Amino acid sequence: MDLSSINWLLLTASLMVASTPILLAALGELVVERAGVLNLGVEGMMIVGAVAGFVAGLETQSATLGFAAAALGGAGLSLLFGVLTQVLMSNQVATGLALTLFGLGLSALLGQGYIGIRGVEVPDVNWGPVADLPGLGVVLFRHDAMVYLSLLFCFAIWYFLSRTRGGLILRAVGESAEAAHALGYKVVRIRLAAIAFGGACAGLGGAYISLVRVPQWTEGMTAGAGWIALALVVFAAWRPGRLLLGAYLFGGLTVLQLNLQAAGIAIPVEYLSMSPYILTILVLVVMSSGRARAALGAPAALGKSFHAAA
Amino acid sequence: MLRRSILASAALALGLGSAAFAQDDPTQVGFIYVGPVGDGGWTFTHNEGRLAVEEEFGDAVETIFQESVPEGADAERVMTQMALSGVDIIFATSFGYMDQIIAVAEKFPDVKFEHATGYKTAENVSTYSAKFYEGRAVQGHIAGSMTESNIIGYIASYPIPEVIRGINSAYIHAKKANPDVEFRIVWVYTWFDPAKEADAATALIEQGADVILQHTDSTAPLAAAQQAGGVIGFGQASDMADFKPAPRVSSILDLWGDYYVDRVRAVKDGTWETVETWHGIGDGMVGIGEITEAVPAEVKAEAEALRDAIAAGEYHPFTGPLNKQDGTVWLADGEVADDGTLLGMNFYVEGLTGEIPE
Numbered sequence: 001m002d003l004s005s006i007n008w009l010l011l012t013a014s015l016m017v018a019s020t021p022i023l024l025a026a027l028g029e030l031v032v033e034r035a036g037v038l039n040l041g042v043e044g045m046m047i048v049g050a051v052a053g054f055v056a057g058l059e060t061q062s063a064t065l066g067f068a069a070a071a072l073g074g075a076g077l078s079l080l081f082g083v084l085t086q087v088l089m090s091n092q093v094a095t096g097l098a099l100t101l102f103g104l105g106l107s108a109l110l111g112q113g114y115i116g117i118r119g120v121e122v123p124d125v126n127w128g129p130v131a132d133l134p135g136l137g138v139v140l141f142r143h144d145a146m147v148y149l150s151l152l153f154c155f156a157i158w159y160f161l162s163r164t165r166g167g168l169i170l171r172a173v174g175e176s177a178e179a180a181h182a183l184g185y186k187v188v189r190i191r192l193a194a195i196a197f198g199g200a201c202a203g204l205g206g207a208y209i210s211l212v213r214v215p216q217w218t219e220g221m222t223a224g225a226g227w228i229a230l231a232l233v234v235f236a237a238w239r240p241g242r243l244l245l246g247a248y249l250f251g252g253l254t255v256l257q258l259n260l261q262a263a264g265i266a267i268p269v270e271y272l273s274m275s276p277y278i279l280t281i282l283v284l285v286v287m288s289s290g291r292a293r294a295a296l297g298a299p300a301a302l303g304k305s306f307h308a309a310a
Numbered sequence: 311m312l313r314r315s316i317l318a319s320a321a322l323a324l325g326l327g328s329a330a331f332a333q334d335d336p337t338q339v340g341f342i343y344v345g346p347v348g349d350g351g352w353t354f355t356h357n358e359g360r361l362a363v364e365e366e367f368g369d370a371v372e373t374i375f376q377e378s379v380p381e382g383a384d385a386e387r388v389m390t391q392m393a394l395s396g397v398d399i400i401f402a403t404s405f406g407y408m409d410q411i412i413a414v415a416e417k418f419p420d421v422k423f424e425h426a427t428g429y430k431t432a433e434n435v436s437t438y439s440a441k442f443y444e445g446r447a448v449q450g451h452i453a454g455s456m457t458e459s460n461i462i463g464y465i466a467s468y469p470i471p472e473v474i475r476g477i478n479s480a481y482i483h484a485k486k487a488n489p490d491v492e493f494r495i496v497w498v499y500t501w502f503d504p505a506k507e508a509d510a511a512t513a514l515i516e517q518g519a520d521v522i523l524q525h526t527d528s529t530a531p532l533a534a535a536q537q538a539g540g541v542i543g544f545g546q547a548s549d550m551a552d553f554k555p556a557p558r559v560s561s562i563l564d565l566w567g568d569y570y571v572d573r574v575r576a577v578k579d580g581t582w583e584t585v586e587t588w589h590g591i592g593d594g595m596v597g598i599g600e601i602t603e604a605v606p607a608e609v610k611a612e613a614e615a616l617r618d619a620i621a622a623g624e625y626h627p628f629t630g631p632l633n634k635q636d637g638t639v640w641l642a643d644g645e646v647a648d649d650g651t652l653l654g655m656n657f658y659v660e661g662l663t664g665e666i667p668e
Contacts, residue, residue, distance in 0.1 A: 010516045018509055108346060115348045118533075118552050214504045214530045215537075219346035220378075221528075223503045254506070258513040261496040262463065264664050 006259050009138045016139075016147055017213060019251025021046070021205040021222075023150050025229035026236070026243055027157055028201025033233055034161060035194035036174035036301035040096025041081055042202050043226025044103020049074040049203025050210035051107040054217040057120040057207075066120060067146070067207050074203020075196045077103055082195040085305065086188045092303050104220065114217045122146075122212050146208050151244070153201070158240040170194060174299035177306035187306050202226065231280035237297050250279075337578050339363060340397040341375035342388055344404035345502055351527025351547035352501065353377065355564040356403045356426070358548075362567030363574050371574060381406025386414055393418040399577045401570065402426065405470070411435060422582050424573060427472065429653065431584050438569060441590030442472065443479035443652070444620045445562035446523075447627035448598050448613050449544050452560060453521040454484030454491050455609040456542060463514030464495045465507060465524040465531055469667045471655040473525050478659045479627045480523055483616070485661055494519055497667055504530035515541055522557075532557050542604065549599045560613070561599030568594055588649065592621040628652065633660035 025042050032039050052073030057066025081099045084090045125148065127141040161167040170190060172180040177187045209225065210217055228250060236243035253275050341360050345353040360373050374397070379388050385407045392400055393414060399422040402411050408428040415423045415435045423435040431437055453462050462484060466473050477495060484491045494517060496510045507526050511534035514522060522543040524531045529550050535541040535557035545551070545561025552558075569587065576582040589595035598617050601610045619625035630641030635658040641647060658666060 007516055011513075014509070014512050014516065018505075021505075108348060112348065115350050115354075209505055214508050214528075215533055216504070216529055218350055218502075218504050218528050218530075219348040220502075221504045223500075223505060225505070255509060255513065258496055258498075258510050259517070262494045262510075262513045262517045262519075264494060 006263050009135055011255060011259055012139045013142065015248060015252045015255045016143065018255050019247045020147050020150050021208045021213065022225050022229045022232060022250060023244065023247035024146075024153065024205035024208060025202040025226060026232040026247060027150070027153050027240065028198035028205075029229055029233050030236070030238055030240065030243060031157060031161075031170070031201075032194050032198035033302055034174045034238055034299055035170050035191050036177055036299050036304065036306070037085065037191050037195055038092050038096065038303040039078065039081055039099070039195060039198060040093060040230065041078070041099025041103065041226075042198075042229050043222060043224065044100035045074040045077050045199045045202035046103075046206030046209075046222045046226045046229075047107040047220070048077050048103045048110075049206030050221060051111040051114075051206075051217060052203065053207025054119050054210040055110065055114055057211055058114065058117065061120055063120050063122040063211060066211055067204060070203040070207030071200040072203070074199040074201070074206065076199070077106075078195045078199025078202070079192070081199075082192045086191050086195075089305050089307060092305070100226065108219045111217045111219065115219070117216065119211055119215045119217070122215070144212055146204070146212065149204075154240050154244045161240070171299070174301055177301050177304070181306070181308060187308070191306075202229075205229070228277075228280065231283060234298075235279065235283045238299065239297075336370050336372045337367070337399070337574060338395075338397040339371055339373045339574055340389075340392040340400040341373065342379050342385065342392075342400065342402045342404075342407065343375060343377040344379060344381065344406070345527070346377050347375075349502055349527050350529055350550070352564070353403070353527075355547050356401070356566055359566030359570040360401075363570045366571045367574065367578075370578070379407075382410070386410040389414040389423075390417070393421045397421060399424065399574060399582075401573075422573075422577055429586075431586060433584060436573075436583075436585045436587070438585075438587035438589075439472075440564060440595040441588060442562060442564075442596060443475040443627055444590040445596050445598055446476040446479040447483045447620065448617050449523060449560065449562065450480035450483030451487050451616055452544075452601070452605060452609060452613050453480065453523060453542075454487030455612070456559075456605065457484075457488065457491060457521045459518045459520045460488065460490045461492050461494060461518045462521045462523065463511070463517075463519030464493055465510045465514070465522065465526055466495055466497050467501050467525050468499060469497065471653060474658070474666060475652055475655050476525055477662070478655065481662055482627065482632070482659060487612075493662055495662075495664055498526060500526065502527045504528040507531050508534045511535060511543075512538070529553065545599055551599075554600070555602035556604040558602070559604045560601045563597030563599050565595055565597050590620065591617060592623060634658070635660055635662055 025046055029042055049070035053066040053070030056069030057063055081095055084095050085092050122144045124142055124144050131137045131141040169185055173187050173190050181187050232246045235246045343353040347353055347357045364373055376388050379385050401424045403426040405427045408430055411423050411425050412430055415432050425437050427439045428437045481493050494514055498506050498510050507528050508530040511522050511531035515538045520541050522531050522535050524546050527547055532543045532553040535543045542559045543557045545558050547564050549561050550558050626646045628647035630645040631643045632641040634640045
C-alpha cells in the first residue's frame, strides 16, 4: 500500500469540515431526545435550513444572516412538529416522518429560483500567525467560524446538561414527564423550547452544507445526513462528548475512503462506503432491545406523549 | 376474477375513449424522471427537452411529468397510471426503468415507449442514448493540455459501460496531448449527492489533481475546484455556466429537445417505429459548451478541431492502435471500435491504473 500520496493533515482538516453538518444536527437532536421527544424530522429541518440559509445569504450577501435565517427556518419547522405532538398529541414517529417529507417538498418549492447559482462566500476565521504553525495550523486554524461554533456548542451542551439546574430539569422532563409535572415544571413548554433548539441546530447543519461544504443550492442536497445524525445520537448514547467522537468518526470514514480511492489503493471501496450505515444499523439493532436501551442510558420517557390531564 | 374483469373493461373503455377523440385531442406526452427537475444536470436537461416539445407544438400537445421516480416497482406503477390516463407516448429517462417499461408496454400496445440509455426494445418500445464519449474526448484533450501537475482527477458514478467509456475516451485523448498524464479515479456510487461529490473533488485536489472531470450531475465539484483555486473542471450534462470562465472551462451538453420533437411528431403523423438511437455530436444530441478564455487559444483551436472532426465522422475517439489495460491488443492500427463493444465496455485501456470495481 502506498499511502504516501495522502496528506494526513489535510485529510484531518477536511474530515472536520465533512463532519460539521451532522455534528450540528445531532447536537440539536440530542437535546430534543434528552427532553423525551423523538423528532425524526431532522432531515426535513436540515434541508429547510439549507435552502433558507442559501437564499438569505445570497439576498443579503451576508453569511451570518444566512446562518441566522437557517436557524430560524429550522426552528420554525420544528415548532410545527412541536405544536402537533405536544399540544395536539399526535404520534411523534409519524409526525417526524411527515416533517421530513414536508421539509423536502417545501425546500424544493422555496429553492426553485436558486438552482445552480453561486452562493455567498463564507470566510475562514483569521487566526493570524497561528494559522502558519506547522501541522496544527492546517488542522485547527484554517476553518470557518461554524466549525468552531459546532465545537463550542458541543461543550456548552455538555455543560448545560450535566452541570446546570436547567439541564437537570430538562433531563427530568425526559426521564419522567409526570414527575417533573408534579414538581411544577411546565413539561410542554420545556419540550417545545428543546424542539425549537433542535430545529435551529438542524437548520444550521443544513446551511453548512449549502453555504460552505458544497456551496450551492440543489434539491435534496442533504442526501440523508439527517438520518445519520439521528443514528449518531443513539450511537453516542445521548452524551455530547461521544457525539463529537462519533461525528468525526463518521465524517472520517467518508473522507478516508475517497482519499484511499484517489491514492489508487485497491481495497473494496464498497465496504468503506457502506461502513457508516452498517455502524448505524448495528447501533439501532442493539438499541431495539429494551435492556440494552436502558444500559445505554436512553431517556426513559423518550417518544412518549405527555398530557397534564392524563 | 370479477374485480380483474371490471378493471380490464375500465381500461378498455379509457383506451377506446382516447382513441375516439384522438383526432381532435392534443397529443399527450408523459415523462418520467429519476431525479428532481432542479438537479441542474441530467433530469434538468430532459425537462428542457420536454419544454422544447411544448414550444414546438404549442396547444397540439399536452405534456405531463413525474419527477424523482425510483427505479424499480414504483416506476411500473407510475407508467401504468400514465398509460391509463391516456398518454400517447412515454419518455422514461433512466437506465433502471428497463424491465418495468417492457412489462407495461406489453399491457398497453397502443402507447409508445421511449427508454433513455436502455437496450431492450419491443414493438412499441424504442431506446435512445447519446455518445457522450465523443464529448469526453474533447474534454480529455483540454485536460491533458492544461494540467501542470500531470494528475487528473475523475469523479466516476457507477461502474457501468457508459461511465467506463467516458473514462477511457478522456484518458486516451489526455494521454495524446500529454504523455506524462496520470488519472486518479474515485467511484462515488451516486449520480447526485452534492456533499459527496464535493468531498471527492476535495480529496482529489488534496492529492495533487489540478483538473477535475466528473460523471456526476451536480455543480459541487466545480465549487470545490473554485475554492481550492488553480483547479479547472467541466460542466456535466448541462452547461453549468455560473462557473465560467474558470473553473468551468468547457462542458458536455445533453441536447434531447430535437429528438423528443421528432418522436412526438412521428406519433402525431402515425409514422412512429421502433428504433435504437445512439447519436453524438454530429447529430446534435451531444454538445460542447463554450470553451472559455481560461484555455490557451492554441489548445482551444485543437479542441474545436477535434470536435469538428468527430462531428463530421472523420475521426472516431476509439481508433487503434489501442491496447487493453493488461497489455493485450484491442484495436489494431487504424481499426475503429464497433458499437457492440462500446455499449458493453467493461475494461480500461492501457495506461489507466486501478481496477474497475465489480
